[in-house]
Amino acid sequence: MPGDQPSRRTFTLGVAAAVTAFAVPATAALAQDQVQAWELAVRKIVGEAKPSEGKFALELPEIAENGNTVPFTVSVESPMTEKDHVKAIHVIATANPQPGVATFRLTPLSGKAAVSSRLRLARTQDVIGIAELSDGRFLMAKRPVKVTIGGCGG
Amino acid sequence: MTKPRIKLPESAKVGEVIEIKTLISHVMETGQRRGTDGNLVPRSIINNFTAKYAGAEVFKAELHPGISANPYLSFFMKVPGPGEFEFSWTEDGGKQITEKAKLNVV
Numbered sequence: 001m002p003g004d005q006p007s008r009r010t011f012t013l014g015v016a017a018a019v020t021a022f023a024v025p026a027t028a029a030l031a032q033d034q035v036q037a038w039e040l041a042v043r044k045i046v047g048e049a050k051p052s053e054g055k056f057a058l059e060l061p062e063i064a065e066n067g068n069t070v071p072f073t074v075s076v077e078s079p080m081t082e083k084d085h086v087k088a089i090h091v092i093a094t095a096n097p098q099p100g101v102a103t104f105r106l107t108p109l110s111g112k113a114a115v116s117s118r119l120r121l122a123r124t125q126d127v128i129g130i131a132e133l134s135d136g137r138f139l140m141a142k143r144p145v146k147v148t149i150g151g152c153g154g
Numbered sequence: 155m156t157k158p159r160i161k162l163p164e165s166a167k168v169g170e171v172i173e174i175k176t177l178i179s180h181v182m183e184t185g186q187r188r189g190t191d192g193n194l195v196p197r198s199i200i201n202n203f204t205a206k207y208a209g210a211e212v213f214k215a216e217l218h219p220g221i222s223a224n225p226y227l228s229f230f231m232k233v234p235g236p237g238e239f240e241f242s243w244t245e246d247g248g249k250q251i252t253e254k255a256k257l258n259v260v
Contacts, residue, residue, distance in 0.1 A: 069222040080232070093220050097186050101220035104229070109212045111171035111232025117215075118222040120184070151222070 038099035038128070041092050045130050051140035058091075058129040058141040067121040067151035074104070075114035076131045076139060086113035088132040095125035120151035158253050160241065165258040166233045174205065174213075175228045178243050178251070184219035200225055202244040207257070208237030233259060 059073040076086045085108050091101040104115045113131070121127070124147045131139040158178040166172045178200065185197025203215040203225070213229045225243075236259040242252040 073228075091220075096220050098184075098219055100218045102218060103216040105214040105216070106229075107210075107212060109207065109210060109232060109234065110230055112230035114228075114230055115213075115215075116226075116228040118226055120220050120222055 036094070038092050038094040041090075041099045042128065042130065045090050045132070046138050046140075049136070049138050051130060051138035053140065056129065056131050056139040056141045058127065058143050060127055060143045060145050062144075063146045063148065064121060065148045067123070067147040067149055069118045069151070070121055070145065070147075071116065071118050072127070073114065073116040074129045074131070074141075075112075076133075078113045078133070080106070080108055080111055080113055082108050083134070085110075085134045086131050087134055089113070089115060090130045090132070091119065092128040092130070093119060093121055093125060094128060096120070096122045101127075121145055121147045123147050123150045158241065158243065158251065160239075160253060160255050162239070162255055162257055165260045167260060168233050168235055171230050171232050172257075173228060173230055174239070175226070176203070176205075176241060177224060177226045179224050180243075180245075182217075182219065182221060182223045182225060186219065198246050200243050200245050202242075203227060204242050204244075205229070205231075206240045207231060208234065210234075233257065235259065 055077040057075045060070065064070040074089045074091060078086045086106050089104045092099045093101050101119045106113055126142050126144050129141045156179045158176055161175040163172050180200050183195055183198040185194065187195050189195045197219060199217060199219055201217055205213040212231045215227055217225060237257060239255045239257060240252060242250055244250045
């Protein structure tokens with residue numbers, strides 16, 4: 001790896017630290033030999049920053065009977081002013097063949113940082129939301145979803 | 155892609171935060187699915203949605219195969235004044251559908 005890049009281990013520890021805050025066993029990330037696709041997706045968004053918890057809600061059903069269409073809402077408490085607003089909200093499905101689900105780009109014109117849509121889940125997994133704020137900070141939320149019938153046409 | 159459906163409030167005041175709902179028919183083929191012949195069905199999705207109001211960008215969505223068929227989106231806008239929405243959906247390959255909707259500002 002190039003010198004200015006963090007080692008995989010450092011990164012994994014970073015992610016583990018980040019996910020520990022969301023009550024997921026840290027060993028889950030540490031036990032992996034390979035950096036998982038969703039970890040790369042998270043890294044691509046946050047870089048070296050450490051996302052914090054709170055002020056960010058990721059709403060999903062606890063149990064999704066049909067993984068082909070799972071409704072979700074992401075929302076952030078934000079005044080949505082020119083100075084202080086949510087720039088983007090990213091949604092990542094950790095166990096999908098392609099973890100990136102969507103990126104929503106907001107503006108101060110949005111007035112309220114909330115977006116709803118419907119996603120596919122290949123199987124039971126954690127869904128991660130990352131909000132990118134105008135001051136450069138990141139917020140993260142994670143929700144487990146049990147999937148009865150998987151989506152993605154596997 | 156067919157004609158999209160758009161839901162706006164019947165009327166809105168300047169400064170009010172309104173919800174905008176959009177829906178468009180699309181298979182959102184992931185590229186992961188095998189057809190009846192056993193071959194992978196090529197990916198074909200709407201990969202971008204943009205909402206502008208009175209020429210200014212309000213909201214944009216970059217969509218991946220993890221978004222369900224017939225993509226539905228709900229988002230908000232603080233009404234800056236009278237104007238018209240311009241929504242556009244872009245498919246893999248660049249084909250685009252644009253729909254306009256006037257907001258009744260009272």
